[in-house]
Amino acid sequence: MIRVRFAPSPTGNLHIGGARTALFNWLYARAKSGKFILRIEDTDSVRSKQEFVEEILNSLSWLGFNWDEIYYQSKRFDIYNEYAHKLLNEGKAYQEKAIGKSGEAIIFKVPQQKIKIQDLIRGGIEFDTALIKDQVLIKSDGTPTYNFACVVDDAAMQITHVIRGDDHISNTPKQALLYEALGFTVPEFAHLPLIMGIEGGRLSKRTGATAISDYRKMGYLAPALVNYLLLLSWAPGNNVEVIDINEAIKLFDVTQVNRTSATFDLKKLDWISNQYLKNADPEKLLEELLPLLKAKKYIGEDGFDRDYILKLVKLFQARLAHLNDFVDWADFFFVQELKISPEAEKKFLAQDLSGEFRLFIEKLDKLGKFDILSIEEGFRELVKELNIESKALIHPIRVALTGKTIGPGLFEVIYYLGKDRTKERLSHWIKGER
Numbered sequence: 433m434i435r436v437r438f439a440p441s442p443t444g445n446l447h448i449g450g451a452r453t454a455l456f457n458w459l460y461a462r463a464k465s466g467k468f469i470l471r472i473e474d475t476d477s478v479r480s481k482q483e484f485v486e487e488i489l490n491s492l493s494w495l496g497f498n499w500d501e502i503y504y505q506s507k508r509f510d511i512y513n514e515y516a517h518k519l520l521n522e523g524k525a526y527q528e529k530a531i532g533k534s535g536e537a538i539i540f541k542v543p544q545q546k547i548k549i550q551d552l553i554r555g556g557i558e559f560d561t562a563l564i565k566d567q568v569l570i571k572s573d574g575t576p577t578y579n580f581a582c583v584v585d586d587a588a589m590q591i592t593h594v595i596r597g598d599d600h601i602s603n604t605p606k607q608a609l610l611y612e613a614l615g616f617t618v619p620e621f622a623h624l625p626l627i628m629g630i631e632g633g634r635l636s637k638r639t640g641a642t643a644i645s646d647y648r649k650m651g652y653l654a655p656a657l658v659n660y661l662l663l664l665s666w667a668p669g670n671n672v673e674v675i676d677i678n679e680a681i682k683l684f685d686v687t688q689v690n691r692t693s694a695t696f697d698l699k700k701l702d703w704i705s706n707q708y709l710k711n712a713d714p715e716k717l718l719e720e721l722l723p724l725l726k727a728k729k730y731i732g733e734d735g736f737d738r739d740y741i742l743k744l745v746k747l748f749q750a751r752l753a754h755l756n757d758f759v760d761w762a763d764f765f766f767v768q769e770l771k772i773s774p775e776a777e778k779k780f781l782a783q784d785l786s787g788e789f790r791l792f793i794e795k796l797d798k799l800g801k802f803d804i805l806s807i808e809e810g811f812r813e814l815v816k817e818l819n820i821e822s823k824a825l826i827h828p829i830r831v832a833l834t835g836k837t838i839g840p841g842l843f844e845v846i847y848y849l850g851k852d853r854t855k856e857r858l859s860h861w862i863k864g865e866r
């Protein structure tokens with residue numbers, strides 16, 4: 433049975449890189465009907481924080497990477513000590529007292545040899561351990577080092593495949609020596625390629641090294657983010673980019689992961705995100721959006737018109753790249769005091785349009801039916817009568833009603849705002865009626 437693990441250190445939030453490692457482990461387990469194990473590497477009691485453990489678990493759950501087993505290294509110190517003493521007794525390690533420290537460290541005698549590892553992604557890699565110093569297994573304060581705890585646990589947890597970031601490649605020979613010394617079978621290794629920022633170099637805060645919880649706050653749907661993470665180092669083939677995770681589970685194999693480094697491109701993420709949002713069930717989107725609208729106090733805790741908001745969601749859905757876009761773009765449907773962008777006002781409402789706006793209001797009042805089509809007809813009649821171009825009036829009306837220069841079709845905006853609010857917002861710009 434395939435057993436893989438994701439082994440985060442809770443010294444920070446779950447970021448893009450960690451989430452991709454978690455995804456590829458989880459996906460491989462699901463693809464091969466194996467087990468996905470979560471191991472919290474919290475041996476450093478100073479830097480490890482409970483809040484990060486919670487943040488990591490919440491982010492993994494939100495992404496849908498459900499784990500089959502969970503372990504905390506901080507609760508396993510006895511096991512590491514036992515194995516360290518085994519190596520001591522066998523003469524493969526020695527004790528050393530550090531100056532000024534009370535306890536004694538246990539140190540592994542690194543045997544000089546050549547090591548060959550067949551990495552499932554990178555192929556054969558050779559190391560010469562002559563360059564590796566003797567390795568601390570247990571520090572003088574009794575805590576195990578990463579390499580040692582990792583090997584003891586991977587063996588104890590019967591991990592068959594170690595799938596992790598390329599940044600750990602230099603640890604691999606050290607770990608391979610420890611497996612041998614302890615008489616454990618060496619697992620398969622698969623090192624995932626580096627993720628670079630769009631301008632090259634490591635991911636920085638600006639280029640995407642942001643916590644998964646922040647992407648959630650920014651309004652990405654979890655399946656969209658997972659889909660994007662997937663594309664960072666794997667392609668489903670046939671130029672498919674938008675892929676359901678259950679489809680991916682059927683197709684995925686870790687040996688097909690790209691060898692070359694990946695580039696984190698926010699624009700691409702937004703494109704994927706838009707694909708998910710535009711095809712989402714509007715009812716489900718509404719469920720995700722209601723808390724955001726409540727947080728903004730655009731609607732109350734209850735007593736809002738759900739069906740009306742659902743229609744607004746449908747009006748914007750095709751353009752959304754983030755859930756929050758709806759909150760930002762559709763604000764004018766919810767606020768009493770319309771905020772008008774100063775540039776938009778300067779560009780489209782600087783001239784006096786009192787006459788035109790008054791006539792348009794009259795047209796709206798005279799409509800037999802207040803529906804999208806009739807509103808458009810009324811508008812077309814007016815521009816014909818005034819002998820002006822549509823756009824001379826469309827943009828100013830849009831800015832007066834929405835505060836923005838872009839948005840959904842104007843006649844739909846008017847219809848959903850309703851006649852009263854439309855008249856009120858236009859009147860604001862009619863001299864003598866303010």
Ligand code: GLU
Nearest residue numbers: 439440441473582596600
């Ligand atoms: N705790 C290590 C990390 O967060 C795990 C490395 C590994 O997967 O072996 O990078």
